[in-house]
Amino acid sequence: MTDTPTTDARSGAATLNAHKLVDAVRFDARGLVACIAQQHDTGEVLMMAWMNREAVEETLATGRVCYYSRSRQGLWRKGETSGQIQKLVELRLDCDGDTLLALVEQHGVACHTGRRNCFFRAMRDGELATIAEPLMDPEALYGSHQGHSHDGHSHG
Amino acid sequence: MTDTPTTDARSGAATLNAHKLVDAVRFDARGLVACIAQQHDTGEVLMMAWMNREAVEETLATGRVCYYSRSRQGLWRKGETSGQIQKLVELRLDCDGDTLLALVEQHGVACHTGRRNCFFRAMRDGELATIAEPLMDPEALYGSHQGHSHDGHSHG
Numbered sequence: 001m002t003d004t005p006t007t008d009a010r011s012g013a014a015t016l017n018a019h020k021l022v023d024a025v026r027f028d029a030r031g032l033v034a035c036i037a038q039q040h041d042t043g044e045v046l047m048m049a050w051m052n053r054e055a056v057e058e059t060l061a062t063g064r065v066c067y068y069s070r071s072r073q074g075l076w077r078k079g080e081t082s083g084q085i086q087k088l089v090e091l092r093l094d095c096d097g098d099t100l101l102a103l104v105e106q107h108g109v110a111c112h113t114g115r116r117n118c119f120f121r122a123m124r125d126g127e128l129a130t131i132a133e134p135l136m137d138p139e140a141l142y143g144s145h146q147g148h149s150h151d152g153h154s155h156g
Numbered sequence: 157m158t159d160t161p162t163t164d165a166r167s168g169a170a171t172l173n174a175h176k177l178v179d180a181v182r183f184d185a186r187g188l189v190a191c192i193a194q195q196h197d198t199g200e201v202l203m204m205a206w207m208n209r210e211a212v213e214e215t216l217a218t219g220r221v222c223y224y225s226r227s228r229q230g231l232w233r234k235g236e237t238s239g240q241i242q243k244l245v246e247l248r249l250d251c252d253g254d255t256l257l258a259l260v261e262q263h264g265v266a267c268h269t270g271r272r273n274c275f276f277r278a279m280r281d282g283e284l285a286t287i288a289e290p291l292m293d294p295e296a297l298y299g300s301h302q303g304h305s306h307d308g309h310s311h312g
Contacts, residue, residue, distance in 0.1 A: 021279045036192055036201060043199020045192060048255040060279060093284070094274035095267055099204040101275040111251050118250035119257040123177045123216060128249070 022056045026097035032068060033100055037110065040089040040103035046110035047118040049076070051100065056091075063088045065102055082141040084108040114138045178212045182253035188224060189256055193266065196245040196259035202266035203274040205232070207256065212247075219244045221258055238297040240264040270294045 018024035025033050031053065037046040051059070052068040055075055059066045065086035069076040079085030086104040093100055111118040114134030122131050174180035181189050187209065193202040205223040207215070211231055214222040221242035225232040235241030242260040249256055267274040270290030278287045 019283055021277070021284045024277065024284055034190060034204060036204065038199075038201055043194075043201075045194055045199075045201065045257055048190060048192060048204075048250065090278050090280075092275040092278040092287070094204065095269050095271075095276070096274075099274070101201055113251050115251075118252075118255070119248040120251070121177070121180065122246050122248040124246075127175055128177045128180055131248070 021060070021091060021093055022053060024093055024097050025053070025056060025100070027053060028098065030070075032070075033098060035065075035067065035100040035102055037065065037086055037102045037104050037106070039106050044117055045119060046086075046104070046106055046116070056100070059088055059102070060091060065104055079107065082108075082112075084110065084141065086110070109134075109136050109141075112138060112141070114141060177216070177247060177249055178209060180249055180253050181209070181212060181256070183209060184254065186226075188226075189254060191221075191223065191256040191258055193221065193242055193258045193260050193262070195262050200273055201275060202242075202260070202262055202272070212256070215244055215258070216247060221260055235263065238264075238268075240266065240297065242266070265290075265292050265297075268294060268297070270297060 027033050032050040033052075033056070034048060035051045036048050038044065039046055049067040050070060051066070055066045055068045058075065058077075065078045065088055067076040067078060068074070085107045086102070087107070089103040089105060091100060091102050106116075109116050111120070113120070114136040115132050116135055117132070120130055120132035121128055123129075124131070183189050188206040189208075189212070190204060191207045192204050194200065195202055206226060207222070208224040211222045211224045214231065214233075221234045221244055223232040223234060224230070241263050242258070243263070245259040245261060247256060247258050262272075265272050267276070269276070270292040271288050272291055273288070276286055276288035277284055279285075280287070
């Protein structure tokens, strides 16, 4: 639709006149943008990882979330090893273009520890407490040789 | 409580034996950690910004969210200009220690554009669409001289 509002005068010149999300992204010096994955219906924040331009484009083209692995320096198709894929429901971009919000349908668990989401530690009563337990055995997700060769995540 | 589980053997050695959240954070080369702010009751993802160690400590000490402004190179007490403060409900840390999730009570709007949250642009029907309108006038938040001297956000 030609009348779809694609810009916001208050949000800064960098993104004016971008009709495609990827053209409005302000990738950092590494060529990366932060992406928050949120379960679309419950609102649960699942994880945060990084995307490069190719990962953003693949995610939009395939409807399956693809990140960029800083440690492997390559595309990280979430779930390609573990089966715990994220189907894309909607991809959103923030006001200054440096953070994406992916609304997803998470199959199984998002965290390489076997937990539903990665944010399972919290300050409670002055101590760092573990507030969620694994729903799946990490070895079942990745095998016993997983080695954690990742950005802090196994590349599941 | 001495029996509070504070570590997870699967989550990596970097965070073992940390009893305080700030000691479990893996700050990046700039000394920063990403922080996602989420409205605690609705699950709405409001914004993403950065914290340094001092900002994490102040946030936990005061119960009001304090970020670190990369452009101003100093603490950014959310709401100190605009009044749109974030009261901290709980601070969580992800599995590899490089992302925080702040559950907050957002007063008013989180976004410097006057919108409730920063993620108001989305790919719909192949175009980048604006999916939320401002609830407040940005000039009322910051005055007409705001100048956007920020990390993409006015320091409200």
